[in-house]
Amino acid sequence: MEAAIENTQVKQSSLVPMAIVGGLFFVFGFVTWLNGSLIPFLKIACELNHMEAYLVTMAFYIAYTVMALPVSTVLKRSGYKNGMVLGLLVMSVGAIIFIPAAQERMYSIFLLALFILASGLTMLQTAANPYIVLLGPKETAAVRISIMGLLNKSAGIVAPIIFTAFVLSDMSQFDETRLAPLDEIKRNAELMELSSRLVTPYIVMAIMLAILAVVIKLSPLPEPNLEENTNDSDDDKWAILRFPQLIFGALTLFFYVGVEVIAGDTIGLFGQEMGVSNFGQLTSYTMAFMVAAYITGMVVIPRFISQETALALSGAFGIVLSILLLTSSSDSSNVWQSLFFWTGAPQIPNVVLYVALLGFANALVWPAIWPMALTGLGKHTSTGSALLIMGISGGALMPLIYGYLVESSGNSQSSYWIMLPCYLVILWYALHGHKIRSWTSSVNDKH
Incomplete structure (x- = not known):
């Protein structure tokens, strides 16, 4: 009887942390799979060819490789919970940089913003993943991993729909056949209006990421006890x-x-x-x-x-x-x-x-x-x-x-x-x- 009560208490105590980590995995997916909608948008707004447009994925995913070692060093000093908070704040900075990028319609600033956004995401993922195993028995870790994967990919369904509703509505007016006859001043004005559509969504994203950072800081997430082998030669x-x-x-x-x-x-x-x-x-x-x-x-x-x-x-x-x-x-x-x-x-x-x-x-x-x-x-x-x-x-x-x-x-x-x-x-x-x-x-x- 006592064992049953103890198991129930363990499940209840892990429910809030699991919900928080699940929310983080939804954030992973939302930010990552937003790129699929962002690429055709930037191709039009910044007048790019295909190879230039796919620099979006280059700037985003290369952060995982470039930032892997620096992130691991930071996490050793800050701890994993504080690492998640820092990762969310870095992502918020990346979202804020989208604002001047959109206002100036400068692709190089967009790429910088994407790299910073992905750098924060790298830290967030590196810090959050240990909790998947930590929050529950090892025997059910595979189930928790599958649940996190579902949340990640479900966000990939939601993100393009939201982006389309708020940013990509009435895109026919920016068709190349309609823009081509316009003089340079009118064409730039049209594309600047399109680019400015990103400002409000990314302000909202920056605020939400900052709020989530505060929530994580105040949350009851435990610090994982991850033993590292320091004896390797x-x-x-x-x-x-x-x-x-x-x-x-x-x-x-x-x-x-x-x-x-x-x-x-x-x-x-x-x-x-x-x-x-x-x-x-x-x-x-x-x-x-x-x-x-x-x-x-x-x-x-x-x-x-x-x-x-x-x-x-x-x-x-x-x-x-x-x-x-x-x-x-x-x-x-x-x-x-x-x-x-x-x-x-x-x-x-x-x-x-x-x-x-x-x-x-x-x-x-x-x-x-x-x-x-x-x-x-x-x-x-x-x-x-x-x-x-x-x-x-x-x-x-x-x-x-x-x-x-x-x-x-x-x-x-x-x-x-x-x-x-x-x-x-x-x-x-x-x-x-x-x-x-x-x-x-x-x-x-x-x-």
């Missing part, structure tokens, strides 16, 4: 390179984050070119399919299929969708009319739908690769985790490569071929790469 640190499954896992994550960001952040601009009226909301379609995949994964893994099988299916589905995207007509919408008419959402061309469906192929890759890559690392697990985080840089580089291909070929649809080798790497890792335990042999050595 230099040889031990370099020993991490002796694990092929980890190195190949980090490489696979690089390509995975690349295609995940391509699917989420290029769909808006691609849909605009395909004549989709609600192009600013298209990232929501990709995120909706990711949420559906998360829920499916929670039901079928590991009851019916293993993590390895789920990863292989994800890679194979990504390959199939990429081929369909490259070979299908851009004029037909019959797939949407046949399969998704019941949703009531505006129909989209097949080729745009295939980009959105990549969200379903992508959702289960991240949670599958991590346990496969870290298997057998023992005391090197924390170092291995840091190496895997570096794979996020794929989100900085792959969309930029895609933008370069679009500028070179003049064809957005055919440029999606860049995703094929990425999904082939994911499939290879699922079938073979994660089994390699030695650089001198490809046999599955589990010792």
Whole structure:
């Protein structure tokens, strides 16, 4: 009886911290997946080509790589709770910098604001993630991780809808065919009016982030007791390179984050070119399919299929969708009319739908690769985790490569071929790469 009461008290005491951390993961997703709507907006407002437009993803995701070590140093000094507060305040500063960027219509300031925003997000994520494991039994940590993933991707559905409602309404007046005949003064005035639409939303975002920082500071979040191994020698640190499954896992994550960001952040601009009226909301379609995949994964893994099988299916589905995207007509919408008419959402061309469906192929890759890559690392697990985080840089580089291909070929649809080798790497890792335990042999050595 006493044990039951104690368990109930533990659950109640962890409820508020779980709700707070869940809210933070929603913030992660909202800020991250807003980029999908921001890219086509800035392309018009700042008169950019494709490669310049995708510098948005470069400025945002490169922060994870550049700021990883400085953030870890700050967290050791400040603690994880204060680190979350500091991360939110840095994000608030980044949001404030959007205001002069919008008023001056200067793309370089937009990129600086995005980098600062992502730097704060890097600190926030690095500090918040330990709480997922801390707030409850280790046996149910996987469930908590899935819940956080759902919150993250659900925010990715909401963010583009809100952005479209407040910023992208009546975008037809900024069509290039209407702007082209205008003289430079009138054209600049029109684009300045468009750019100024960002001011109010980002003022609100800055205020909300600052308020959230105060809430976290005053909250009952405990400081996690994370024991760090301080006895590793230099040889031990370099020993991490002796694990092929980890190195190949980090490489696979690089390509995975690349295609995940391509699917989420290029769909808006691609849909605009395909004549989709609600192009600013298209990232929501990709995120909706990711949420559906998360829920499916929670039901079928590991009851019916293993993590390895789920990863292989994800890679194979990504390959199939990429081929369909490259070979299908851009004029037909019959797939949407046949399969998704019941949703009531505006129909989209097949080729745009295939980009959105990549969200379903992508959702289960991240949670599958991590346990496969870290298997057998023992005391090197924390170092291995840091190496895997570096794979996020794929989100900085792959969309930029895609933008370069679009500028070179003049064809957005055919440029999606860049995703094929990425999904082939994911499939290879699922079938073979994660089994390699030695650089001198490809046999599955589990010792």
